[in-house]
Amino acid sequence: MIGLPSETRVWLASGVTDMRRGFDGLALLVQETLKRNPHCGHLFVFRGKRGGLLKILWHDGQGMCLLAKRLERGRFVWPRTEGEAVTITAAQLGYLLEGIDWRLPQRTDRPQVAG
Numbered sequence: 001m002i003g004l005p006s007e008t009r010v011w012l013a014s015g016v017t018d019m020r021r022g023f024d025g026l027a028l029l030v031q032e033t034l035k036r037n038p039h040c041g042h043l044f045v046f047r048g049k050r051g052g053l054l055k056i057l058w059h060d061g062q063g064m065c066l067l068a069k070r071l072e073r074g075r076f077v078w079p080r081t082e083g084e085a086v087t088i089t090a091a092q093l094g095y096l097l098e099g100i101d102w103r104l105p106q107r108t109d110r111p112q113v114a115g
Contacts, residue, residue: 017046051075
């Protein structure tokens with residue numbers, strides 16, 4: 001796992017993104033659409049049209065990183081807003097990457113009463 005500084009924010013780019021885009025194309029989207037600096041150290045997350053592919057753009061201080069994850073089954077839960085970026089916590093990003101609904105995670109194991 002990559003350690004991120006505590007002040008790092010995670011931005012979800014709402015809507016769908018052309019997943020053929022690479023470093024430069026996604027950085028341009030961050031600048032022009034999200035109105036953010038792609039070199040600020042925050043994570044910018046993009047989702048493809050079918051919902052099963054994510055790309056994360058991150059500048060680690062030395063260079064740009066592009067991470068991708070594809071679900072074998074299911075889709076990533078995505079906000080319904082258009083043209084805006086949604087910020088989430090690092091813990092919510094962990095849920096998102098596992099294919100769990102990050103908006104309302106629920107425990108599956110309920111503690112039993114002793115005795």
